[in-house]
Amino acid sequence: MIQWSSKSLNSTEQNIIGSNCLNTVNSISSNQALGLQNLEGYSLGLSKEDLLLEQKQVEPSWIKPDTGSGYDSLISGTPQGKGSQVNGFDSGLPKVLVVDDHTASRMTAVALLSMEGYEVIEADCGSKAVELVTQKQPDLILLDVMMPGMDGFEVCQLLKQEEHTRLIPVIFITALNDRRSRIRGIEVGADDFLTKPFDRVELAARVKSLVRQKCLNEDLDHTEKVLFSVARAIESRDPNTGDHCERLVKLGQAFGEYLNLSRHQIRDLMWGGYLHDIGKVGIPDAVLLKHGKLTPEDWEIMKQHVVIGEKICQPLRSMRGVVPIIRHHHERWDGSGYPDGLKGDDIPYLAQVFQIIDIYDALTSERPYKRALTFEEALQIMLEETLLGWRNPKLMQQFAEFIGFYQEKE
Numbered sequence: 001m002i003q004w005s006s007k008s009l010n011s012t013e014q015n016i017i018g019s020n021c022l023n024t025v026n027s028i029s030s031n032q033a034l035g036l037q038n039l040e041g042y043s044l045g046l047s048k049e050d051l052l053l054e055q056k057q058v059e060p061s062w063i064k065p066d067t068g069s070g071y072d073s074l075i076s077g078t079p080q081g082k083g084s085q086v087n088g089f090d091s092g093l094p095k096v097l098v099v100d101d102h103t104a105s106r107m108t109a110v111a112l113l114s115m116e117g118y119e120v121i122e123a124d125c126g127s128k129a130v131e132l133v134t135q136k137q138p139d140l141i142l143l144d145v146m147m148p149g150m151d152g153f154e155v156c157q158l159l160k161q162e163e164h165t166r167l168i169p170v171i172f173i174t175a176l177n178d179r180r181s182r183i184r185g186i187e188v189g190a191d192d193f194l195t196k197p198f199d200r201v202e203l204a205a206r207v208k209s210l211v212r213q214k215c216l217n218e219d220l221d222h223t224e225k226v227l228f229s230v231a232r233a234i235e236s237r238d239p240n241t242g243d244h245c246e247r248l249v250k251l252g253q254a255f256g257e258y259l260n261l262s263r264h265q266i267r268d269l270m271w272g273g274y275l276h277d278i279g280k281v282g283i284p285d286a287v288l289l290k291h292g293k294l295t296p297e298d299w300e301i302m303k304q305h306v307v308i309g310e311k312i313c314q315p316l317r318s319m320r321g322v323v324p325i326i327r328h329h330h331e332r333w334d335g336s337g338y339p340d341g342l343k344g345d346d347i348p349y350l351a352q353v354f355q356i357i358d359i360y361d362a363l364t365s366e367r368p369y370k371r372a373l374t375f376e377e378a379l380q381i382m383l384e385e386t387l388l389g390w391r392n393p394k395l396m397q398q399f400a401e402f403i404g405f406y407q408e409k410e
């Protein structure tokens with residue numbers, strides 16, 4: 001058994017190390033969970049400024065109100081100089097959507113925000129608000145809770161689920177001491193709360209702060225997209241691995257849910273599916289795309305992909321949970337892996353989880369140099385490697401239980 005397993009050492013290692021998963025990032029644009037709809041058309045040569053400019057071009061300009069919307073009568077002009085510096089924003093006026101079915105209350109908010117120099121859009125019900133958000137892409141929404149038809153909670157929940165509106169801050173307008181509404185508001189993703197009657201200074205401060213936060217979040221969002229674009233560029237270098245990444249994302253989500261991982265952990269696993277081998281960008285073609293066996297020297301170069309990947313993603317706070325997956329997905333339970341030779345639970349848990357799905361997918365996929373193994377054959381190899389000490393036995397057992405259900409469902 002040991003001799004057979006040691007054959008599988010090469011097989012598994014080559015399957016994994018050679019699995020340039022980035023092949024599948026082409027389909028990243030369809031992945032709602034990762035927020036990548038706008039990747040199509042971005043190229044590696046785009047700077048962050050280019051990306052911001054590109055986004056601005058698709059946003060409607062406040063100078064040219066949409067004449068066909070049917071809601072133009074609800075678009076309020078601002079009394080201050082258009083295009084001048086307002087609330088610290090050098091270009092364009094931050095746009096606020098006020099949603100309230102009570103005209104007097106809505107007009108008060110509009111007046112206060114206009115005095116602060118914002119462009120203000122109004123809606124008197126939830127469905128109009130949703131339509132206006134799509135048309136006008138506001139920078140912030142001031143949202144009443146109780147409205148006929150679609151209430152504020154439904155509007156907020158809907159917008160926070162949609163990729164292109166999830167970053168728009170929502171402030172709920174609630175009655176003083178309306179604890180239930182505040183709790184429900186938090187549940188549906190509200191960013192802040194204000195009570196009526198409005199305090200002008202408080203309103204201005206909260207709106208300004210959240211609009212600024214939105215700008216920062218958008219910058220971060222764009223940076224992440226650039227990273228995924230890099231990943232997509234790398235995958236195009238290796239045509240061997242099919243839709244490995246896409247399957248890893250799906251498998252990571254399903255196994256993460258089976259293990260009762262948190263929402264953030266599952267997201268990290270899914271992002272790991274796309275980004276774990278991003279460090280291959282630094283591996284020379286002569287090694288990465290080499291036909292035939294790698295020499296020991298080639299392997300030493302190839303192993304660097306985990307360290308390079310870590311350096312690429314480490315500066316981003318949003319990648320904090322993904323970086324351990326990137327660095328440690330080739331460690332082994334008995335300490336014989338790389339880059340740090342970590343043993344047992346010193347290996348970050350998500351890296352252990354990810355390694356299992358990465359290996360499983362590589363074994364069950366067809367490659368130019370091998371057929372796809374059945375799930376029973378793959379599982380057999382992985383269990384034998386676990387007996388050799390390479391993987392967490394408890395986690396491997398959980399995976400064996402999980403994958404039976406998963407294959408049945410698939």
Ligand SMILES: [Fe+2]
Nearest residue numbers: 016017276277
């Ligand atoms: Fe790798």
